[in-house]
Amino acid sequence: MTLTADVEAAFAADGLLSRAASHFVARSGQTEMAIAVARAIENAEALVVEASTGVGKTFSYLVPALLSGERVLVSTATKALQDQLFGRDLPRLVEALGVPVRTALLKGRASYVCLHRVGIARQDSSILDRSALRALAKIEQWAQTTHAGDLAEMPGLDERSPLIPLITSTRENCLGSQCPQFRSCHVNLARREALAADVVVINHHLFFADLAVRESGMAELLPTVRVVIFDEAHQLNETGVQFLGQHLSTGQLLDFCRDLLGAGLQFARGLVDWQQTVGDCERAARDLRLCADQSYRGTKLRWTGNTPETLDSDSWGVSLDALASALLRTGAALDTVSEIAPDFVRLKERADLLAARAAHFMEPCAPDCVRWVDVGTQLRLTQSPLTIAEAVKTRLLGTSADSTKSWIFTSATLGDDEALSWFTQPCGLEGARLLKVGSPFDYAQQAALYVPQDFPKPSDPAHPARVSQSVGVWARQLGGRTMVLTTTLKALRLIGDALQADFEATGELAVLVQGSMPKRRLIERFLQGNAEGHQGCVMVASSSFWEGIDLPGEALQLVIIDKLPFPPPNDPMAEARAKALEAVGRSAFNDYFLPEAAVALKQGAGRLIRRETDQGVLVVCDNRLATMGYGKRLLRALPPMRRLGNEEDLLNQLKAINATAK
Ligand code: SF4
Structure with a gap:
C-alpha cells in the first residue's frame, strides 16, 4: 500500500483512528489535508496548507508523518505549543497508530538549567539578595533530580525570574x-x-537561531530528517527575520560585563585589573544608552542614514567607536589569561563578537535590510532583512541536500487571496503546492458580526471612551464572557482603566487587563468566570492575545475588536516593506497594509468559535469596515457570519446567548 492509501484508510469512518479513539469523528477537510500531506511526503514536495479553525490539522500532518516511517522534524510557534504537541497529541497518536517511533522534544538552550552556571551563581552570591539565594537553592536541589532539566518542569519557577539568565547558558557563555x-x-x-x-518537536525560534548561527544541534539534525513540518507557519516570517538579522543591545553588553567580572574574580583575581576592564566596557555601554536619553521609552528610532533619527550624530559615532575599542581591549586582556580557565576563551570570543557588532553598526545598512533602535531601559540596535524569502530559497529548499525533503507549512491563517501570497511571498514559497481547507463550522448559524455605525472615527481621541462605554453595556447583557482585543497598548490602557472604573463600584464583572498578571493566570481566571463574587469576566488584551488563545464553549462568546489592525505606518519595518513594494511599482496599501490587516482580523475573529457547538458575536468598532471600499476585502477575509444591523439586534442576540448558557 502507498502512504496515501494508508492515510486514507486510517482516517476512514471505521479506520485505525476511529477504533483507537472513541471520540474520533471522520471529517472530510481533515482527511483531505492528511492525503495532501501524504502525497507531499511521497513526492518530496513543498506544500502550504491553510486549514481553518476546527479542521483538526494536527492529526492531518502527524498521521502521515508517523505512518511514513521517515525521520520527521515538527516545528511550532511557542514552547507551550511544543509541550502540548509532545506531551499530548504525539503520544496519543503513536499509541493509536501502534507505530514504533521514538519521539524527542528539543528547545533552545535558554529552556534548560545550566549546571555550570548554577555553580558560578552560587559562588558569586554577592550578586544575589536573600530571596534570590533561597530561589537559587531550590533550583540547585531540583537540578539534582530532574531528568530533562527543562525549566518549564520546575514547580513554582516564574518564567520572568531575574535568576534565569544566571542559571541558563547562551551560545556565547557555554563552555x-x-x-x-x-x-x-x-x-x-x-x-x-x-x-x-x-x-x-522543536520551535521556530530554535529553527531560525540555528539557521543563523548553526549552533543548537539542528546543524546535525536537519540533514538527517526527510520530512519537515511547520505548524503555526504564519509566524515563520516574523520569527525568521529576528534571527537572520544583526543585534546589539546594551543589556547584552552589561550581561557580558557581569560574566566577565564573575569569572575574572573567581579564576584569575589579581592577574588583570578586572574592575577597570569591566568598568570601561560598562561605561561605554552606558554612554551609548545615554545618546537616546531624550527619547521616550518604548519608541523605535528609524535609522536610514548614519545615525538613528533624533540622536546627535557626533555623540553616537564617538560612543559606538569607544564601545568597539573597549571591547577590543577587553579581548586582548582576556587573551593573557585564556590558559587558566575555558571561561576566558568563551569570554574572549564574546568580546570579539560584540566588538565586531559595534563596528558593523558603524557601517551603512546592507541593501534589502532595515535598521532601527529600540529605546527601553536598554538600547537595542537591530538590522534585519525584510523577509526570509532569500534564506528559505537558498538555505532550505534550494540546497541539493534538501531536494529529497518534504516541507509542509500549515496554519489556520495564511492570507486573504487564493495564492496565499501574504505567506508564500515573504517566505519564498511561491512555487509550493497550495491547499485551502475550509472550516467545518456553520458560521452563519453559530456566529454574528456587528459593526456599529455611530462610533467616533478610530483616529478620534474620543473613540476608546466610546468603546469602553459600549463594552460595559454589552458585557453586562452577556454576564461577562467577553474579550476586547485592542490594536495598541495605549488603547489597552485606556479601555482597561475605563472598564475597571465602571465595574469597580458594583463588582458585577471582573475586569482582567493584560499585563496585570502572567498570561497563563489571566486565562485561568477568565475561564473560572463567575468566581470571587463576580458574575463573570471581561478580558482586555492586545498583541499576543489576537492569536493562539483557545477558549472554547461558553467561556468566550463576545469578541470586540477596537480598530482595524493595520500595521503602524511609522514602524521602521512596515515602512521599509512598503517602500520596497513601491520601488517595484506595487501598491503598499493593497499589497502590504491591507493583507496584514486582513490576516490579523481573521486571527482576532478566530478566537470566537472554537467548536461545532459554540455560539458568539464579533463586534468590530471601526466603521471603515462598512464604509470604505477596502472594507469589502476585509469582510471577505472573515468567516461567513451573519450580520447584525443595529445595536438592538446585538443586545437581543447577546440576551438569547445568555439565556441558553448553562
Ligand atoms: S556551560 Fe554549556 S556545557 Fe556546561 S553545563 Fe552549561 S550548557 Fe552544558
Whole structure:
C-alpha cells in the first residue's frame, strides 16, 4: 500500500483512528489535508496548507508523518505549543497508530538549567539578595533530580525570574566540551536524544537561531530528517527575520560585563585589573544608552542614514567607536589569561563578537535590510532583512541536500487571496503546492458580526471612551464572557482603566487587563468566570492575545475588536516593506497594509468559535469596515457570519446567548 492509501484508510469512518479513539469523528477537510500531506511526503514536495479553525490539522500532518516511517522534524510557534504537541497529541497518536517511533522534544538552550552556571551563581552570591539565594537553592536541589532539566518542569519557577539568565547558558557563555559538567549537561542530553529520535518537536525560534548561527544541534539534525513540518507557519516570517538579522543591545553588553567580572574574580583575581576592564566596557555601554536619553521609552528610532533619527550624530559615532575599542581591549586582556580557565576563551570570543557588532553598526545598512533602535531601559540596535524569502530559497529548499525533503507549512491563517501570497511571498514559497481547507463550522448559524455605525472615527481621541462605554453595556447583557482585543497598548490602557472604573463600584464583572498578571493566570481566571463574587469576566488584551488563545464553549462568546489592525505606518519595518513594494511599482496599501490587516482580523475573529457547538458575536468598532471600499476585502477575509444591523439586534442576540448558557 502507498502512504496515501494508508492515510486514507486510517482516517476512514471505521479506520485505525476511529477504533483507537472513541471520540474520533471522520471529517472530510481533515482527511483531505492528511492525503495532501501524504502525497507531499511521497513526492518530496513543498506544500502550504491553510486549514481553518476546527479542521483538526494536527492529526492531518502527524498521521502521515508517523505512518511514513521517515525521520520527521515538527516545528511550532511557542514552547507551550511544543509541550502540548509532545506531551499530548504525539503520544496519543503513536499509541493509536501502534507505530514504533521514538519521539524527542528539543528547545533552545535558554529552556534548560545550566549546571555550570548554577555553580558560578552560587559562588558569586554577592550578586544575589536573600530571596534570590533561597530561589537559587531550590533550583540547585531540583537540578539534582530532574531528568530533562527543562525549566518549564520546575514547580513554582516564574518564567520572568531575574535568576534565569544566571542559571541558563547562551551560545556565547557555554563552555561546550571544555565544561566540567559536559557529561551531565541537559542541553547536550536533549540534543543527543533528538539525534537518536524518529520524530523531533522543536520551535521556530530554535529553527531560525540555528539557521543563523548553526549552533543548537539542528546543524546535525536537519540533514538527517526527510520530512519537515511547520505548524503555526504564519509566524515563520516574523520569527525568521529576528534571527537572520544583526543585534546589539546594551543589556547584552552589561550581561557580558557581569560574566566577565564573575569569572575574572573567581579564576584569575589579581592577574588583570578586572574592575577597570569591566568598568570601561560598562561605561561605554552606558554612554551609548545615554545618546537616546531624550527619547521616550518604548519608541523605535528609524535609522536610514548614519545615525538613528533624533540622536546627535557626533555623540553616537564617538560612543559606538569607544564601545568597539573597549571591547577590543577587553579581548586582548582576556587573551593573557585564556590558559587558566575555558571561561576566558568563551569570554574572549564574546568580546570579539560584540566588538565586531559595534563596528558593523558603524557601517551603512546592507541593501534589502532595515535598521532601527529600540529605546527601553536598554538600547537595542537591530538590522534585519525584510523577509526570509532569500534564506528559505537558498538555505532550505534550494540546497541539493534538501531536494529529497518534504516541507509542509500549515496554519489556520495564511492570507486573504487564493495564492496565499501574504505567506508564500515573504517566505519564498511561491512555487509550493497550495491547499485551502475550509472550516467545518456553520458560521452563519453559530456566529454574528456587528459593526456599529455611530462610533467616533478610530483616529478620534474620543473613540476608546466610546468603546469602553459600549463594552460595559454589552458585557453586562452577556454576564461577562467577553474579550476586547485592542490594536495598541495605549488603547489597552485606556479601555482597561475605563472598564475597571465602571465595574469597580458594583463588582458585577471582573475586569482582567493584560499585563496585570502572567498570561497563563489571566486565562485561568477568565475561564473560572463567575468566581470571587463576580458574575463573570471581561478580558482586555492586545498583541499576543489576537492569536493562539483557545477558549472554547461558553467561556468566550463576545469578541470586540477596537480598530482595524493595520500595521503602524511609522514602524521602521512596515515602512521599509512598503517602500520596497513601491520601488517595484506595487501598491503598499493593497499589497502590504491591507493583507496584514486582513490576516490579523481573521486571527482576532478566530478566537470566537472554537467548536461545532459554540455560539458568539464579533463586534468590530471601526466603521471603515462598512464604509470604505477596502472594507469589502476585509469582510471577505472573515468567516461567513451573519450580520447584525443595529445595536438592538446585538443586545437581543447577546440576551438569547445568555439565556441558553448553562
Ligand atoms: S556545557 Fe554549556 S550548557 Fe552544558 S553545563 Fe556546561 S556551560 Fe552549561
